[in-house]
Amino acid sequence: MSTLISLSDAKARLSEVVRSVRTRGEDAVITVDGEPAVRLVAVHPGPRALTPAEAAGFRALLGGLTRIVRPGTEFDAVDLVSEGRR
Numbered sequence: 001m002s003t004l005i006s007l008s009d010a011k012a013r014l015s016e017v018v019r020s021v022r023t024r025g026e027d028a029v030i031t032v033d034g035e036p037a038v039r040l041v042a043v044h045p046g047p048r049a050l051t052p053a054e055a056a057g058f059r060a061l062l063g064g065l066t067r068i069v070r071p072g073t074e075f076d077a078v079d080l081v082s083e084g085r086r
Contacts, residue, residue: 002027002039 003026009016010030021028021042028040048057 002029002031004031004036006030006034007032007037 003020005013005017005028007030010028017028017040020026021040025042025051029036030040
């Protein structure tokens with residue numbers, strides 16, 4: 001759902017309108033002489049870079065996975081589940 005706002009109101013309250021669009025995620029349509037003219041929409045940023053602490057945590061997690069003992073032979077997970085094993 002879009003919020004309609006006149007051009008004169010948008011000019012007077014642009015900072016407020018932009019903050020509202022960003023936080024609520026709703027579009028704002030700016031009107032000129034009562035007719036829709038433009039739509040103001042929030043830009044969704046891409047993924048952020050990991051912090052050094054997050055990267056270290058993932059490295060530790062991945063390092064721990066190498067210590068998991070794996071069966072020496074192939075197995076069928078469906079058979080194990082039907083046998084009541086996990």
